[in-house]
Amino acid sequence: MDSFLPSPDCDTISKTYNGQIDSHLIQKTNEGYREILPNLPRGKGWMTEHLVQYQGVWLTPNFALKGLMWVQDHFKPRSTDIFLATFPKTGTTWLKALTFATVNRTRYGFADHPLLTTVPHGCLPFLEACPNDLDGFPSPRLLSTHIPYTLLPNSMTVNQSCRFVYICRDPKDVLVSKWLFMNKLRPKELAPISLEEAFELFCQGISHYGPYWDHVLGYWKASLETPEKVLFLKYEELKEEPSVVVKRLGEFLGHPFSLEEVSKGVVEEIVKLCSFENLSNLEVNKSSVLKLSTQIIIDNRHFFRKGKVGDGKSYLTDEMIKRINEITSEKLLGSGLVFGS
Ligand code: A3P
Numbered sequence: 001m002d003s004f005l006p007s008p009d010c011d012t013i014s015k016t017y018n019g020q021i022d023s024h025l026i027q028k029t030n031e032g033y034r035e036i037l038p039n040l041p042r043g044k045g046w047m048t049e050h051l052v053q054y055q056g057v058w059l060t061p062n063f064a065l066k067g068l069m070w071v072q073d074h075f076k077p078r079s080t081d082i083f084l085a086t087f088p089k090t091g092t093t094w095l096k097a098l099t100f101a102t103v104n105r106t107r108y109g110f111a112d113h114p115l116l117t118t119v120p121h122g123c124l125p126f127l128e129a130c131p132n133d134l135d136g137f138p139s140p141r142l143l144s145t146h147i148p149y150t151l152l153p154n155s156m157t158v159n160q161s162c163r164f165v166y167i168c169r170d171p172k173d174v175l176v177s178k179w180l181f182m183n184k185l186r187p188k189e190l191a192p193i194s195l196e197e198a199f200e201l202f203c204q205g206i207s208h209y210g211p212y213w214d215h216v217l218g219y220w221k222a223s224l225e226t227p228e229k230v231l232f233l234k235y236e237e238l239k240e241e242p243s244v245v246v247k248r249l250g251e252f253l254g255h256p257f258s259l260e261e262v263s264k265g266v267v268e269e270i271v272k273l274c275s276f277e278n279l280s281n282l283e284v285n286k287s288s289v290l291k292l293s294t295q296i297i298i299d300n301r302h303f304f305r306k307g308k309v310g311d312g313k314s315y316l317t318d319e320m321i322k323r324i325n326e327i328t329s330e331k332l333l334g335s336g337l338v339f340g341s
Helices: 012-017 023-039 063-074 092-103 132-136 171-185 195-203 212-225 235-240 242-252 259-264 266-273 276-280 283-287 318-332
Strands: 042-044 050-054 057-059 082-086 142-145 163-168 230-234 289-291 297-299
Touching (some): 050 063, 082 092, 092 163, 195 318, 212 318, 259 266, 276 283
Parallel strands (some): 082 142
Antiparallel strands (some): 050 057
């Protein structure tokens, strides 16, 4: 097994759309894209000027929309594929680190682990950013995606036994984390988004891959229907009992921890390696960048802010908290899923 992948130079997506790889298929996706784009509903963007609504989900008009269309049209899943599915700012970076460390724990020592020198996003590529490159990757492939479950092609959800690990988080913390993150990436020529504006947009569902609640419910329902295929996690539970969750993760991914590993403290080593304190203080995560496309280059340090449960509430007014809690209760009613207050 060889799951460690070098940092994906994901300007592949731009190479893809510039037609250097598989030009016929790219042309087809590009034609479809150009045809639909002008007619899509538009909303205010957080990082880009606009978001567009496609098949019920809000996406950046270039990167995310093209990525989704490409995946729907041409991605070839394998039954051994493992996808980490997340809504942005719910714990993607942490889940990537934990999964990578769990699956590859016999390959790397903790003293010279790839996660000490590579941002977690560089260890585990983003499906929508470089779908073409993935054909050459050895199985089992560890990939991440922000695509809502309901928009994934049947080839990924029905026809194949691909596994998904999903992590969700209290919407108040997601909103605030996203607002702060997106403003950092927002081009200087666009005025920053105020918290009030971000709050309104988030509540209306207008944020990358939103509405948030629909995203969560899609994976929640899939996890109830096919628990062997979809593992549903909460950021808050991971914070509270990381070792318990890592053991569940190992079990689900077909890499259960043996009694010997448990007694030797391997689970705790993984938790420590992937902790906020450890990762956020590494030189690579303080000073290097992640290149998602030729236009999207993100400082690794932006992926690590506070890593706390409940921090969102310290930014929001009582009224905002009340409203978002009401929306959450209403949306999740009858689903069996709950978040804290
Ligand atoms: P905050 O902004 O609330 O601090 P994503 O990885 O999906 O972009 O989510 C980012 C959020 O996860 C940020 O939340 C970030 O600080 C937090 N985070 C990143 N790495 C983490 C880790 N190892 N442990 C816990 N939280 C982490």
